[in-house]
Amino acid sequence: MKHRLSTLSRLIRRDKYLLLMFAPIFVYYVVFLYVPMPGMLLAFRDFMPGQGVFSGEWVGLQWFDQFVNSIYFWRLLRNTFLLAFLPLLFGFSIPILFAICIVEIRNSVFKRFAQTVTYLPHFISTVVVAGMIVNFLSPTDGIVNTMLAKLGMNPVNFMMEPGWFRTIFTSSDIWQSFGFNSIIYIAAIMAIDTEMYDSGKIDGVNKFQELWHLTLPSIKPTIVILLLLSLGGIMNVGFEKVYLLYNPATYDTADVLSTYVYRMGIIGQNYGFATAVGLFNSVVTFILVLTANTLTRRLTKMSLW
Amino acid sequence: MKTSTSDRSFYLLVHLFTLIAVLVTLYPFLYVVSVSFSSVDAIEKQRVFFYPVEFTLSGYKMVLQYRELWVSFYNTAWYTIVGTLLNIVATCMAAFPLSRAQFFLRRKLNFFIAFTMYFSGGLIPAYMLITSLGLYNSRWVMVLPILVITFNVMICRSAFESIPNEIFESASIDGANELTMLYRLAVPIIKPTLAVLTLYYAVYHWNNFFTALLYLGKQDLQPLQMFLRRVLIMASPEVMQKMGGAMTSNALAVSSLQVRYVSIVVSILPIITIYPFIQRYFVKGITLGAVKG
Numbered sequence: 001m002k003h004r005l006s007t008l009s010r011l012i013r014r015d016k017y018l019l020l021m022f023a024p025i026f027v028y029y030v031v032f033l034y035v036p037m038p039g040m041l042l043a044f045r046d047f048m049p050g051q052g053v054f055s056g057e058w059v060g061l062q063w064f065d066q067f068v069n070s071i072y073f074w075r076l077l078r079n080t081f082l083l084a085f086l087p088l089l090f091g092f093s094i095p096i097l098f099a100i101c102i103v104e105i106r107n108s109v110f111k112r113f114a115q116t117v118t119y120l121p122h123f124i125s126t127v128v129v130a131g132m133i134v135n136f137l138s139p140t141d142g143i144v145n146t147m148l149a150k151l152g153m154n155p156v157n158f159m160m161e162p163g164w165f166r167t168i169f170t171s172s173d174i175w176q177s178f179g180f181n182s183i184i185y186i187a188a189i190m191a192i193d194t195e196m197y198d199s200g201k202i203d204g205v206n207k208f209q210e211l212w213h214l215t216l217p218s219i220k221p222t223i224v225i226l227l228l229l230s231l232g233g234i235m236n237v238g239f240e241k242v243y244l245l246y247n248p249a250t251y252d253t254a255d256v257l258s259t260y261v262y263r264m265g266i267i268g269q270n271y272g273f274a275t276a277v278g279l280f281n282s283v284v285t286f287i288l289v290l291t292a293n294t295l296t297r298r299l300t301k302m303s304l305w
Numbered sequence: 306m307k308t309s310t311s312d313r314s315f316y317l318l319v320h321l322f323t324l325i326a327v328l329v330t331l332y333p334f335l336y337v338v339s340v341s342f343s344s345v346d347a348i349e350k351q352r353v354f355f356y357p358v359e360f361t362l363s364g365y366k367m368v369l370q371y372r373e374l375w376v377s378f379y380n381t382a383w384y385t386i387v388g389t390l391l392n393i394v395a396t397c398m399a400a401f402p403l404s405r406a407q408f409f410l411r412r413k414l415n416f417f418i419a420f421t422m423y424f425s426g427g428l429i430p431a432y433m434l435i436t437s438l439g440l441y442n443s444r445w446v447m448v449l450p451i452l453v454i455t456f457n458v459m460i461c462r463s464a465f466e467s468i469p470n471e472i473f474e475s476a477s478i479d480g481a482n483e484l485t486m487l488y489r490l491a492v493p494i495i496k497p498t499l500a501v502l503t504l505y506y507a508v509y510h511w512n513n514f515f516t517a518l519l520y521l522g523k524q525d526l527q528p529l530q531m532f533l534r535r536v537l538i539m540a541s542p543e544v545m546q547k548m549g550g551a552m553t554s555n556a557l558a559v560s561s562l563q564v565r566y567v568s569i570v571v572s573i574l575p576i577i578t579i580y581p582f583i584q585r586y587f588v589k590g591i592t593l594g595a596v597k598g
Contacts, residue, residue: 011409017483018402022414025399028452032434033421039430098326101319110320114327116584121330123576125512127530128569131537132333141562143336146351179330183588207315240515244538258428265429266519278427286423 043276056272063276072260080256080281083169083242088230091174096223098178099185100211118179130244133172134159159245162253169245169254188222189215224296231292257281340566341365348563364567374571376525377532384447384528385510391448392457392506393499399458401487404465418455435520446520447513447528454509457502464498465491500586511576529572536568 012019043063046056067073098118105111121129136142137158145155158164196214205213239258246254257277265274335355340348344359352358368374402408403415425431431450440446468491476486492499514530521527 015402015405015408015410015483018405018408019410021398021483021487022402022410025395025453026414026417028395028449029418029421031438032431032450032452033425036426036430036434037424039426039433042429097322101323101326104316104319105323110323114323116581117327118330119584120577120580123508123512123580124573125514125530125533127512127514127533127537128573131533131565131569132337134538135562135565136333136336141348141351143354149351175329178326206309206311208311211315244534261428266432271429271433275427275429278429282425282427 040275040279042272043279045272047271059272063273064280066273067277067280072255075252076255076257076260077284079253080258082166083254083256086166086170087173090170091178092227092230094174094178095181096185096219099182099189100215102182102186103189104207115179119183120179121176122180124176126238126240127244129172129176130241133168133245137168159247160249162250165246165250165253169241173241184226185219185222188219192218228292228296231289337566337569340563341570343563345563364563365571368564368567368571373524373532374568377527377529380444380526381511381529383444384513385507388448388451388510389503389506391452392454393503395453396458396461396502397487397492397499399453400461401465401483401491403458403462405483406470418458422455432519441520442523442526444526447510447516450516451509454506457505461495461498461502464495468494497586497589501589504583504587533568533572537565 044058044060046059046062102111102115105114136144139145139155139157144158148155156164158168192215196218197210200210200214239256239262242254242256242259243262246259258281261274261278261281264270264277268274336353339355339357340353341364342357342360342362343353344361345363347353347358399418403411403418405411426434435441435446435450440449472490472494473486476490481489512530513528514534517526517528517531521531
């Protein structure tokens with residue numbers, strides 16, 4: 001025991017500057033990231049505002065019960081899943097296609113211009129993008145409805161129609177991210193050994209065959225890893241974008257778990273209930289990631305861990 | 306060498322697809338800029354499509370005189386500069402010890418920070434913590450709760466780990482302690498990585514809206530994004546009125562459109578101007594990540 005203590009103090013003295021260095025960040029992690037963790041227990045209590053985190057009586061699964069049986073439960077689950085999954089489904093291939101195109105373009109001016117332009121939307125804030133969408137789709141003076149009018153059609157109040165929300169959300173997501181997301185594929189394609197292409201040319205393959213039989217298989221690992229990483233975020237539908245684009249008229253297709261937690265918890269101050277919903281969200285996400293990873297491991301022998 | 310017909314059609318498709326991608330990306334910006342420079346009358350008559358009609362700077366004059374725009378710009382600048390500075394310093398201070406192979410707490414602390422990437426208390430407990438720390442309506446709420454991003458710490462750590470140990474060994478023989486090693490040796494060596502991390506953090510702070518939404522009720526502290534939200538999405542009558550001055554109600558509704566688009570241009574101008582210069586940094590950063598990952 002005494003030997004251990006003296007070893008410990010020796011180590012502390014040896015690494016004292018490293019400890020000093022890390023100490024403030026350690027405090028940060030403890031205070032801001034670890035301290036809130038037991039707050040999860042709020043999900044099982046009937047919290048009384050103003051009486052501290054551990055106040056209120058234990059109510060067990062009451063909030064979960066209330067949530068699962070509420071009329072919004074399936075709607076929230078469905079929307080959260082769809083709004084995370086649809087951009088993935090439709091948007092996954094576009095960065096890849098775009099990367100392939102960029103690599104094949106010979107004219108360096110056009111190539112650089114295309115890259116610069118398409119990378120830009122990623123850096124524009126969600127607020128600006130949502131602001132553009134809301135204003136473009138405005139029934140009174142939005143450009144989309146103006147053009148519809150010129151074609152002789154009636155204006156559509158896009159932002160108020162639940163049926164349009166998914167399309168709007170998904171396409172704007174793709175618009176904003178396809179360029180930036182293509183960077184990693186461009187890097188992967190450029191890293192492919194050119195020998196393969198040379199021998200392909202000797203064998204007389206055309207560009208389409210080259211693409212299908214040489215390029216795509218070579219970047220398959222990259223594609224799979226990125227797919228997995230995307231699936232990992234599947235239940236984390238960006239609160240911001242939904243929040244900025246939705247309104248009570250479109251809750252039916254737009255309301256997701258994170259926005260519901262915000263309304264119930266922050267605005268409605270129903271802390272216990274909101275924490276339960278948030279916890280539910282985390283658990284479901286975890287299960288999904290686990291499932292996605294297991295499936296991929298079975299199918300391709302590659303996985304996240 | 307003659308390209309076959311199928312190859313030619315391949316290249317045609319490639320260029321067509323890229324062209325469409327570029328146009329689709331560009332047009333919204335083009336339209337926004339055009340409207341921002343068009344007269345209220347032209348906008349009302351819906352004559353603007355690709356270029357400004359009846360060029361005018363009246364929208365800009367109006368918006369640039371609005372005090373709240375400048376206050377929120379200042380706030381965002383404050384949050385971005387202070388935040389990013391703290392981020393980089395803290396990230397290095399966290400990553401360097403974790404990169405030193407003989408550091409006796411290395412494994413435990415690596416797990417300590419990695420754990421937080423998978424588990425968190427959730428929104429409500431975080432909200433309660435922040436408010437109970439007295440950070441509500443404080444400038445520091447935009448900067449302290451996000452002192453480091455664990456993922457970035459890991460990137461920084463990898464960068465430090467790739468520095469040959471001999472450099473540090475000879476430094477220690479010369480009597481340097483780890484603090485000196487960090488800021489005299491390690492940091493200068495991994496400058497490219499730090500450039501990329503600076504970029505990530507800076508963009509995060511510049512666009513951060515959620516934190517302000519939750520914790521900054523006082524308008525004078527609110528960042529640009531909150532201002533934009535009011536102007537663009539909530540179109541609160543009081544903001545519109547203040548910016549539009551006294552006009553007929555129809556003109557007000559339309560000049561609000563002009564005013565909104567001017568606001569968009571004004572707010573993305575800083576990003577667009579800096580952007581070409583930093584493009585190679587983030588491309589390099591992602592490529593590095595791809596190679597390492």
